[in-house]
Amino acid sequence: MIPKTMSAVLLTGHGDMDKLAWRTDVPVPQPKPGEVLIRVAASAVNNTDINTRIGWYSKKVEVATEDAGSAQVDQDDASWSGVPMQFPRIQGADACGHIVAVGEGVDPARIGQRVLVRNMLRSYVGFRPYECWTFGSEIDGCFAQFTVAPARETYEVRCNWSDAELASIPCAYSTAENMLHRAGVGAERVLVTGASGGVGSAAVQLAKRRGAEVIAICAAAKAGEVRALGADRTVDRDADLVAALGRNSVDVVIDMVGGPGFPALLDVLRPGGRYAVAGAIAGPICELDLRTVYLKDLTLHGCTFQEDEVFENLIRYIEAGEIRPVVAKTYPLAEIARAQRDFLSKKHTGKLVLIPPQVQA
Structure with missing residues (x-):
């Protein structure tokens, strides 16, 4: 049974760690036509999460990520797309999980698949060249127990990797x-x-x-x-x-x-x-x-926009056993601030991965 509410981290504005709000009463999203609902198993930390939070993409910021905490930010261009961010936003570009429901027009046989979501989404911009929405920036991502994504950009993956390893791949x-x-x-x-x-x-x-x-x-x-x-x-x-x-x-x-x-x-x-x-x-x-x-x-x-074959090639490499990520450490999703501090310390090699509370659906 899919619950009505979930735990999630909400980004409430540009700023320091206090802008990351841990909530346990966020409505579970409903898949629209062409979308799937995913129960998130793991999601990795990426530099873009921090850059988005602190507003580093604003052209007013001219310093390194680690030095940008107190920099002047123009709220109007502090996102990947150069338009104002919509808050609150659930960040997270690396969705590894299982499909638990599908929207209209999606084959119900996909329910149960273990999947990865392409992080540079083209569906929402009509697959036009050099246009995309970033999962967790222009649309809610996967720092949550559940997330939705376009079915055609959600890929089943067959391998013996852990969820944390798979979550290290997309971004x-x-x-x-x-x-x-x-x-x-x-x-x-x-x-x-x-x-x-x-x-x-x-x-x-x-x-x-x-x-x-x-x-x-x-x-x-x-x-x-x-x-x-x-x-x-x-x-x-x-x-x-x-x-x-x-x-x-x-x-x-x-x-x-x-x-x-x-x-x-x-x-x-x-x-x-x-x-x-x-x-x-x-x-x-x-x-x-x-x-x-x-x-x-x-x-x-x-290099930002990605042709379809880029992500499709990654799925092929995984299933052929040609690559394997290094997971340095995992954290409960609620400890996202600690994970981001560790990320910024740059003492690790590989990926830091967040694990949301697991629910049966």
């Missing part, structure tokens, strides 16, 4: 796979920044799957763990990158970090090299010498 791995897809990565030399984080660790595995030689930038204390993920070499994040690798020494850069280290990333790219970015945790404002770009014939890829 981090689709972000990483999308960058590799856009940059056309093959059997070549790839440099991955932030390689111990969720997206970075995913990029290491996914690049190796494509036959790449992977050089990973991370803290020295995490180098062993990152090499265990498949990195061929690690470079300390505080090292002089040009001195360590040499100019024109890599084919592709996969970057989630940005910030003051950005110019060196272009220096180590070979002529004709490609740079792909989908984050800027060290800061969004960078120094760019356009002469480096045009004299070296570089291609720069900004």
